[in-house]
Amino acid sequence: MTKRDYKADTLLAHLGRDPKAFHGAVNPPVYHASTILFDSLDAYEDRHRYLEKGKVVYGLLGTPTTFALEEAVARLEGGSGCIAVSSGLAAITGPILALVESGDHILVSDSVYQPTRKFCDHMLRRLGVETTYYDPLIGAGIAALMRPNTRLVFLESPGSLTFEVQDAPAIAAAAKAAGAAVLMDTTWPASLLCRPFELGVDISIQAGTKYIVGHSDAMLGLITTNEAFEQKVRLAVQELGQCAAPDDVYLALRGLRTLSVRLARHQETGLALARWLAARPEVERVLHPALPGDPGNDLWRRDFSGASGLFGVVLRAPCPRAAVAAMIEGMELFGLGSSWGGFESLMIAAYPERTRSATTWDAPGRTLRIHAGLEHPADLIADLEAGFERFNRAVRENA
Numbered sequence: 001m002t003k004r005d006y007k008a009d010t011l012l013a014h015l016g017r018d019p020k021a022f023h024g025a026v027n028p029p030v031y032h033a034s035t036i037l038f039d040s041l042d043a044y045e046d047r048h049r050y051l052e053k054g055k056v057v058y059g060l061l062g063t064p065t066t067f068a069l070e071e072a073v074a075r076l077e078g079g080s081g082c083i084a085v086s087s088g089l090a091a092i093t094g095p096i097l098a099l100v101e102s103g104d105h106i107l108v109s110d111s112v113y114q115p116t117r118k119f120c121d122h123m124l125r126r127l128g129v130e131t132t133y134y135d136p137l138i139g140a141g142i143a144a145l146m147r148p149n150t151r152l153v154f155l156e157s158p159g160s161l162t163f164e165v166q167d168a169p170a171i172a173a174a175a176k177a178a179g180a181a182v183l184m185d186t187t188w189p190a191s192l193l194c195r196p197f198e199l200g201v202d203i204s205i206q207a208g209t210k211y212i213v214g215h216s217d218a219m220l221g222l223i224t225t226n227e228a229f230e231q232k233v234r235l236a237v238q239e240l241g242q243c244a245a246p247d248d249v250y251l252a253l254r255g256l257r258t259l260s261v262r263l264a265r266h267q268e269t270g271l272a273l274a275r276w277l278a279a280r281p282e283v284e285r286v287l288h289p290a291l292p293g294d295p296g297n298d299l300w301r302r303d304f305s306g307a308s309g310l311f312g313v314v315l316r317a318p319c320p321r322a323a324v325a326a327m328i329e330g331m332e333l334f335g336l337g338s339s340w341g342g343f344e345s346l347m348i349a350a351y352p353e354r355t356r357s358a359t360t361w362d363a364p365g366r367t368l369r370i371h372a373g374l375e376h377p378a379d380l381i382a383d384l385e386a387g388f389e390r391f392n393r394a395v396r397e398n399a
Helices: 008-014 041-045 064-077 088-099 114-126 139-145 168-177 227-239 246-257 259-278 297-303 321-329 377-397
Strands: 081-085 105-109 130-134 150-156 181-185 203-207 221-225 283-287 310-315 346-350 367-371
Touching (some): 064 081, 064 221, 081 088, 081 227, 088 150, 088 203, 088 221, 088 227, 114 130, 130 139, 150 168, 168 181, 246 259, 321 346, 321 377
Parallel strands (some): 105 130
Antiparallel strands (some): 203 221
16 A cells, blocks of 8 residues: 555555455465475575565464554554564563563553563563562653663553553653653554554554454454564564464454444443443442543543443442352353453453552452443343342342
C-alpha cells in the first residue's frame, strides 16, 4: 500500500495483502516451512543478513505469512517494525530479556498482568535483575524511583484486573530523562484504540491471542518497536528461539480484517453492561475508564480513541465465596475461563489484593472481571440479573 493517510478501517482491510504476489489470492496463503533452499553457496552463506525485514531464510525467522501480519500491525500502531511470537507472555519476556542483564533494575506497574509479575519475581530475580513495583497512578512522580541502573519502565494501561489508566506521556518523559526504555502492554486497546508511540512508548506489546485473533482459538504475541530498539529486540527474540506458528498467524490475519467492527460492538456492549451494573445495589463500583466519573476517564479520553469490552466490577459486602460461586457457575452466556477478546462473554473472580506490593487493593467484596462478547446486550443483562438472584439467595443462606 502507499503511505496515504487512510482511516483505520480501510487499513485493516488492505494492510498485509499483496494479491499480485500470491496469484491473485485475496488473502496471503499459509506458508508451512522450516528449511528454505538457496540457489548458491554464496547466497546460503550470506543468509545471516536475516535481520532484514521480509527476507525468508529459515522458518523460525518468518515466512511471507508472518511478514504480512507484522507489516500490518506495525503500520497500525505507528512503529518501525513488529515481531510475531508464540504468546502474549513471550511478547512480554522477550523484549525485557533483550534490554536487561545481571545487576540491572526495572520499574513495573503494580497493576500488571500476573504472569508478568511472576516472570519478574522468579526468572529475573534468578538472573540478578531487581524489580520495583510502582503505583500505576504515579505519573511524573516515577522520576523519584529511577536509579542509575534502571533500564526500563513497564506499563500496562489500563491494568488488566483493576483498569487504572496510566499517564504514559509523563512516565515516558521521566524514563527517557533517566535513560530508560518504555514498554507498554497494549492488549486492551488492540492496535486500534491508542497510538502508543505518540505517547512516548518505545516498545508496544500485546497478546494477539485476544482481540486480533478474536475467536479464542489461537495463541499469539506481538511486539512492535520504534526504530531505536527494533534490531536489538528482534535479535534477542530470535536467540530465544521464539516464533509464531503459521496457522495461528493466518488466523490473526483473518481476525484483523474485522477488528474494528468487533471492537465497536465490544465497546457498545461493555458500556451497556457497565452502566447497568453501576445501578445495581450489589455493586460497590464499576472499573471502566470510559465511564464518566471513573478515576481514569480524563486520561482515557486524552490518550485513547475507544474502549474494548473488558472491565471490572467490585461487589459490596456481604460477599461470601459461596455467593460468588453461585453467581458465576450458573451463568448461561458468560463462560468461566482465562483470557478474553473472543466473541464470547466471560466472567471470572479476580484477586488483585493477593499480588499488590506497592499499593493496596481495598474492596469490600469480591472483584469480578467481565469480558463483554458479541451477544445481544439484553440477553447478557438478563443473564447477569439471574446471576444476582442466585448471589442474593446464597448471601441469605450463608448469613
